Structure formats: C-alpha cells, structure tokens
Amino acid sequence: MASMPTVTDVALAAGVSRQTVSNVMNSPGIVRADTRERVQAAIAQLGYRPHASARRLRTRRSSTIGIRLDPMIDGISGSVLDRFLHALTEQADKQGLRVLLFTATSPEDEITQLQRLNDGADVDGFVLTSTFAGDPRTKWLIENGISFVTFGRPWGTNDMNDPQHLWVDVDGWAGLHEATRAAQDGGARRIGYIGWPSPSGTGEDRRRGWRDAMLERGDVTEDDLALLEVVCEDGVAQGTAAMQELRRTAGTLDAVLCASDSLALGAMIANPERVPVTGYDNTPVAAAIGLSSVDQSVDEVAAGVLELLTGEFSGHVQGAPESDEPRHRMVKPRLVVREFAAIPMDVPGRATA
Amino acid sequence: MASMPTVTDVALAAGVSRQTVSNVMNSPGIVRADTRERVQAAIAQLGYRPHASARRLRTRRSSTIGIRLDPMIDGISGSVLDRFLHALTEQADKQGLRVLLFTATSPEDEITQLQRLNDGADVDGFVLTSTFAGDPRTKWLIENGISFVTFGRPWGTNDMNDPQHLWVDVDGWAGLHEATRAAQDGGARRIGYIGWPSPSGTGEDRRRGWRDAMLERGDVTEDDLALLEVVCEDGVAQGTAAMQELRRTAGTLDAVLCASDSLALGAMIANPERVPVTGYDNTPVAAAIGLSSVDQSVDEVAAGVLELLTGEFSGHVQGAPESDEPRHRMVKPRLVVREFAAIPMDVPGRATA
Numbered sequence: 001m002a003s004m005p006t007v008t009d010v011a012l013a014a015g016v017s018r019q020t021v022s023n024v025m026n027s028p029g030i031v032r033a034d035t036r037e038r039v040q041a042a043i044a045q046l047g048y049r050p051h052a053s054a055r056r057l058r059t060r061r062s063s064t065i066g067i068r069l070d071p072m073i074d075g076i077s078g079s080v081l082d083r084f085l086h087a088l089t090e091q092a093d094k095q096g097l098r099v100l101l102f103t104a105t106s107p108e109d110e111i112t113q114l115q116r117l118n119d120g121a122d123v124d125g126f127v128l129t130s131t132f133a134g135d136p137r138t139k140w141l142i143e144n145g146i147s148f149v150t151f152g153r154p155w156g157t158n159d160m161n162d163p164q165h166l167w168v169d170v171d172g173w174a175g176l177h178e179a180t181r182a183a184q185d186g187g188a189r190r191i192g193y194i195g196w197p198s199p200s201g202t203g204e205d206r207r208r209g210w211r212d213a214m215l216e217r218g219d220v221t222e223d224d225l226a227l228l229e230v231v232c233e234d235g236v237a238q239g240t241a242a243m244q245e246l247r248r249t250a251g252t253l254d255a256v257l258c259a260s261d262s263l264a265l266g267a268m269i270a271n272p273e274r275v276p277v278t279g280y281d282n283t284p285v286a287a288a289i290g291l292s293s294v295d296q297s298v299d300e301v302a303a304g305v306l307e308l309l310t311g312e313f314s315g316h317v318q319g320a321p322e323s324d325e326p327r328h329r330m331v332k333p334r335l336v337v338r339e340f341a342a343i344p345m346d347v348p349g350r351a352t353a
Numbered sequence: 354m355a356s357m358p359t360v361t362d363v364a365l366a367a368g369v370s371r372q373t374v375s376n377v378m379n380s381p382g383i384v385r386a387d388t389r390e391r392v393q394a395a396i397a398q399l400g401y402r403p404h405a406s407a408r409r410l411r412t413r414r415s416s417t418i419g420i421r422l423d424p425m426i427d428g429i430s431g432s433v434l435d436r437f438l439h440a441l442t443e444q445a446d447k448q449g450l451r452v453l454l455f456t457a458t459s460p461e462d463e464i465t466q467l468q469r470l471n472d473g474a475d476v477d478g479f480v481l482t483s484t485f486a487g488d489p490r491t492k493w494l495i496e497n498g499i500s501f502v503t504f505g506r507p508w509g510t511n512d513m514n515d516p517q518h519l520w521v522d523v524d525g526w527a528g529l530h531e532a533t534r535a536a537q538d539g540g541a542r543r544i545g546y547i548g549w550p551s552p553s554g555t556g557e558d559r560r561r562g563w564r565d566a567m568l569e570r571g572d573v574t575e576d577d578l579a580l581l582e583v584v585c586e587d588g589v590a591q592g593t594a595a596m597q598e599l600r601r602t603a604g605t606l607d608a609v610l611c612a613s614d615s616l617a618l619g620a621m622i623a624n625p626e627r628v629p630v631t632g633y634d635n636t637p638v639a640a641a642i643g644l645s646s647v648d649q650s651v652d653e654v655a656a657g658v659l660e661l662l663t664g665e666f667s668g669h670v671q672g673a674p675e676s677d678e679p680r681h682r683m684v685k686p687r688l689v690v691r692e693f694a695a696i697p698m699d700v701p702g703r704a705t706a
Contacts, residue, residue, distance in 0.1 A: 006468060006469065006472040007472045008468060008472075018497065019498075064453070069438070069439060069442045069443075069452075070439075071439065071443060079432060079435070079637070082432070082435045085422070085454075086422060086423075086424065089422045089454045089455070089456055090422075090424060090456050093455060093456045098453055098454065098455060098475075099422075099453070099454040100417070100451055100452070100453050100454075101438075101442045101451065101452040101453075101454065102442075102446060102451060103442055103443050103446045115359065115361065116359065119359040119360045119361070122451075144371065145372075236641045236642075262641065265641055265642070284432070284638070285637070285638050285641065288589045288615065288618055288638065289589075289618070
C-alpha cells in the first residue's frame with residue numbers, strides 16, 4: 001500500500017497543487033485545459049488510482065480486520081486485551097492491514113455487527129476475543145463462511161481441533177505450572193491458590209496447572225490441596241478477603257499464586273507475613289509495585305492471529321478439506337519474577353481496625 | 354447504517370441462500386434464470402446496495418474516523434488514552450461512525466499515514482492525541498484542508514482560539530487547583546508538588562493550578578513554594594525518589610499532589626508519616642490501592658471530539674470564515690477522593706536497606 005502513488009505524487013509530477021489535482025478529478029470544467037492535460041498525463045504515467053473505494057470494488061478486499069472493543073472495565077486485568085489490541089494494530093500495520101473497531105453489547109449484538117461489516121465488505125475478516133463454551137459468534141461465522149481467528153480456544157468438549165475454528169490461545173496451565181515449580185524450587189511446599197469460581201474455562205485451566213504441579217511434587221495430600229485453595233470473583237477487595245481466609249484455613253503458607261494481578265494485589269494487602277505472591281497477566285500494576293506475574297506474551301498471540309488470518313485470506317476456501325497446516329497456536333506464557341518489596345518498604349506497621 | 358438492507362434481507366425476501374444472492378451479483382451466469390429474476394426483484398424492491406465501497410464511491414464518505422494507536426507504554430498513566438479510545442469507539446458507534454486504527458513511529462511518519470488514509474478516502478476525518486507546541490501534524494492537516502479534532506489544545510503561544518484548529522482538552526489547571534483547595538479545606542497548609550520537567554505544556558498547566566491556589570491562600574511565601582516542589586521524569590521509582598527529596602527539603606509537609614498516578618504511587622512507597630497523596634488520571638491502579646486522583650472525564654472528552662468532528666463533516670468548509678460556533682471544548686476534570694489506607698493496611702514496618 002505504501003508504495004502506491006498518492007495525490008501528492010501526482011501534484012508534484014504535474015507541478016500543481018493537490019487541490020488542482022482534486023479539481024481535475026471531480027470538477028474538470030473549472031481547470032484550464034492545459035493544466036488539466038498535464039495532470040491527466042501525470043495520473044496516467046504514475047498509474048495513480050483516484051480512490052481506494054474504486055480499488056476495493058474491483059478486488060472486494062478492504063485490507064481491514066474487524067475487532068470488537070469491549071466497554072472499559074475499571075479493573076486491572078482487563079488491560080491485557082488493550083495490550084493485545086496495541087500489538088495487533090502494530091503488527092497488522094506492518095503487513096498493510098488496518099484494524100477497524102466496533103462495539104457490541106452482547107454476543108447476539110456482536111453477530112449483528114459482524115453481519116453488517118461483512119455485508120458491507122468493510123472488513124476481510126474478524127478477530128474475536130473472550131471466547132466461551134457454546135459461543136454463538138464462532139458458530140455463526142463458520143456457518144456463513146466468514147474468515148476469523150479467535151484469541152481464546154473453543155471451550156467446548158472435543159472442539160480444540162475443529163478445522164473450521166482457527167484460534168490462538170495462551171497456555172494458562174503451563175503458566176501456573178511454571179509458577180508453582182518456581183516456588184517449589186525456591187523451597188516452598190505449601191503453596192496456596194486464589195482462583196475464580198466455575199464455570200470458567202480460563203480459570204479452570206490455570207487452576208489445573210497449580211494442582212498438577214502440586215500433586216506431581218507430592219509435598220501435600222489431596223485433602224491438603226482443598227485447604228490451600230480459595231475461590232472468589234475477580235477484584236482487589238476479593239483478593240484481600242481470600243488471602244485472609246487462606247491464612248485462617250491453610251495453616252503454614254509458603255507462597256500464594258493468583259489467577260489475576262487484581263487478586264494478587266489484594267492478597268498483598270493482607271499479607272503481614274510477607275508470603276511471596278504471584279499474579280497473572282503482568283499488568284503495569286504488577287510492574288509498578290514489584291509483583292511477580294505470568295505474562296501472556298500478547299506479541300506472540302498477535303503474530304499467531306495474523307499468521308492464521310492472512311493464511312485464510314490468501315487462499316483457504318472455507319469448508320474445503322483441511323490442509324496439513326496447523327489451525328491453531330498455543331502460546332506459552334512467561335513467568336516474570338520480581339522483588340517482593342516495593343509496597344511495604346518504608347511503611348510503618350498499622351493494625352487493621 | 355443499521356437500517357440499510359443486507360444480503361440476508363435480500364436472501365430472505367427472495368427465498369434463497371445468501372450464497373445465491375452473492376452469485377446473482379457476481380456470477381449471474383451460474384444462477385437459474387427464474388431464481389436470478391426473483392433475487393433481482395428483491396434487490397430492487399428493498400433498495401439493496403450491493404457494496405459499501407460502491408456507496409462510498411458515490412458519497413465519498415466512509416463514516417470512519419482515523420486515530421493513531423500508540424505503542425504500548427509499560428506505565429500506569431498511559432492507559433488514559435486507552436480509556437479515551439474505548440469512550441470514543443462506543444460513542445462513535447452510536448452515531449454510525451467507525452474507528453480505524455493506525456500506528457506511526459514519529460509525527461513525520463504519522464503525517465505519511467494521515468496522507469495515505471486521506472488519499473484513499475478511507476476516513477472522513479482524524480482524531481489526534483498528544484499535541485505539543487509546534488506540532489507539524491496539525492499544521493499539515495490545516496494546510497491540506499482535512500477534517501480533524503485534537504484531544505489536547507494547541508500548545509503554542511496565542512493559538513488557543515485558532516479557528517482552523519478544533520480541539521478538546523482537559524483543564525489540568527482546574528484539576529490541580531481543586532485538589533489543592535480540597536487539601537487546604539482539610540487543614541493542610543504546606544502542600545508539596547511532584548511534577549514534570551519543562552518543557553511540558555500539560556505539566557506546566559497542572560503545576561500552575563497548584564501554585565495559584567497556594568499563592569491565593571497565602572499560607573506560604575514564594576520562597577517556601579520553591580522548597581515544596583520537586584521535578585522529575587514520570588515513573589514509580591522517580592516518584593519514590595522525589596518524595597524522599599521532598600521530605601528532606603520541605604520541612605513540615607501536610608499533603609502532596611502529583612502530576613500523575615505513577616508519581617503518586619511512588620510517593621506513597623516512601624511515606625512513613627502517611628501524608629495524604631493525590632495523583633492524576635484516576636487510573637485503575639489508583640482505584641485499586643485507594644489513592645485520591647484527578648479524573649480526566651474521558652467520556653466528556655470523547656463527546657466533545659465527536660460533536661466538533663461531526664459538525665465539521667456536516668457542512669463546515671475548511672478555510673471559510675469562522676462561524677459563531679465555539680471551536681473547542683475545555684473539559685473540567687473531577688477530583689476523586691479516596692481513603693488513604695489500602696496499601697499500608699496490615700503490613701508490618703520494615704526499614705529500607
């Protein structure tokens with residue numbers, strides 16, 4: 001796209017202003033004949049195409065990806081989707097693709113938006129986020145033969161390898177497994193977990209990473225594991241309450257892992273013994289206060305999404321027999337270990353009222 | 354836009370599949386004559402326009418706003434632009450406008466992108482952020498007669514009322530003035546300020562709000578004010594260092610105001626006397642840890658930007674004599690007061706090494 005001649009190129013070549021070029025194209029009657037001929041010669045010589053819409057009409061290609069932007073959530077962890085959007089936009093730009101935003105109030109409303117943008121040929125394909133079991137959006141896209149890739153695996157039973165559903169996801173199991181192993185290698189035996197209530201595919205995936213690593217090491221029994229786990233909704237205040245409960249029920253506690261940075265920040269507030277706490281999402285908050293956290297590697301996710309989507313654009317026929325190309329990418333997250341010191345430093349003790 | 358007939362409407366009316374409608378439009382030879390006639394009748398009856406690009410070619414309108422998405426900054430305060438993008442996208446959607454993202458590595462590169470998107474008629478106008486004195490982007494847009502509104506005032510001398518530069522900004526002076534007054538009303542007399550080095554239009558604006566309120570009240574002399582101010586780059590570590598310096602130089606310190614939440618979070622870390630600290634931007638971090646902060650009211654900013662931009666679309670001729678309509682909006686920020694307790698609660702004292 002960048003190398004296509006522009007109005008400015010035509011203006012420079014013809015030695016006229018951009019406005020004059022525009023006049024030649026839209027109101028040729030008001031331009032002197034010799035000027036008009038000079039501009040038309042420049043247009044022909046440079047191969048200038050006056051309008052992207054005309055180009056699109058021929059190719060039925062908009063070079064545009066549609067993605068829903070969620071309403072702003074006033075939380076800490078929601079920013080991971082903003083970070084993904086930044087990564088996607090930057091990488092798409094390098095491939096001459098643009099990102100078009102839209103909003104939707106529900107999965108059903110989102111389908112209406114997808115349909116509108118697809119019918120208008122405004123986009124070549126979609127990136128979906130926040131997938132869930134029985135997601136009607138992906139079902140609709142597959143039925144209508146529209147190109148898409150999801151950030152998030154299909155969460156149903158036995159659909160991970162559905163050739164019609166292209167997806168990229170982060171291996172939350174591996175993230176929590178690694179975080180648990182790191183704590184164990186540092187000498188921790190009784191490692192608590194603060195996670196989300198069912199049903200949450202993402203939450204269950206992370207929880208299993210912790211459980212499996214704990215059972216593999218064999219430091220604690222299954223019964224002990226139940227005492228080392230607290231379930232709550234996401235949030236800082238919830239994390240504080242969960243940490244207080246864990247300190248009451250768990251007995252000795254060598255480390256605590258959390259399903260999100262919000263929970264981890266909350267846990268640190270009720271942590272007089274300074275038990276090491278690890279969060280999930282590696283948000284700016286975690287970096288700011290010195291909290292260890294599992295990083296989702298959104299750059300890798302964005303790269304995978306674009307690779308699958310452009311592969312789709314460049315020839316795959318929806319519904320055709322599947323090729324040998326893998327139809328999904330599982331990205332391994334990265335544990336970021338930080339000094340557990342920033343907040344409490346220099347702050348005097350104060351009992352809770 | 355939502356009420357325009359779609360391929361699905363045509364398919365339903367003609368009693369055929371969407372694919373058949375598409376075939377009639379693109380490969381009519383492969384469709385049976387009676388089916389083709391039924392589809393064509395439905396297209397005519399519904400007034401269906403087969404392609405957004407064709408519509409655009411006629412109207413030269415894309416119903417799209419272009420905005421640059423900055424590279425992700427791993428800080429706390431950068432998220433205010435993400436919050437603005439969310440607000441802009443949601444409000445634009447309600448008016449049938451879409452938001453197209455692009456990236457740029459410098460103001461000069463951004464001009465190249467603006468030109469490319471404008472030449473391609475991909476967007477009707479632009480929203481620019483992070484304006485600065487002598488900004489070449491706004492100069493270029495004005496010279497080329499392209500519609501735009503900036504989030505951020507022009508920061509040059511005497512250009513606040515330039516009729517060719519439509520802008521919306523947040524009154525940082527008023528934000529800091531109000532925060533200073535609130536501290537004074539709570540009994541504080543010696544109020545410190547941690548701000549950014551010159552030249553920063555935004556920073557100077559906030560700093561003056563504090564200075565003016567302090568001088569109006571007359572609790573401290575000009576000489577004292579110099580001792581109550583520390584200047585540093587933005588960041589949590591910088592805020593901690595600045596707070597330590599302030600505690601050495603300021604003597605008694607009743608409250609501290611900061612130019613950002615990052616600085617305020619840093620200041621709280623080196624705050625054993627628990628002096629009340631107020632930040633700026635009301636980020637999720639401030640909400641999470643219970644930090645008072647000045648909120649930029651991004652919803653109001655987005656509403657103002659769209660109001661000015663759609664006014665531009667609907668008839669204003671660039672370069673025409675200015676109308677009586679105000680060409681900018683100054684949004685008043687809002688002080689959010691929180692309990693200064695979340696972080697230190699329940700954490701034992703620990704001396705810095």
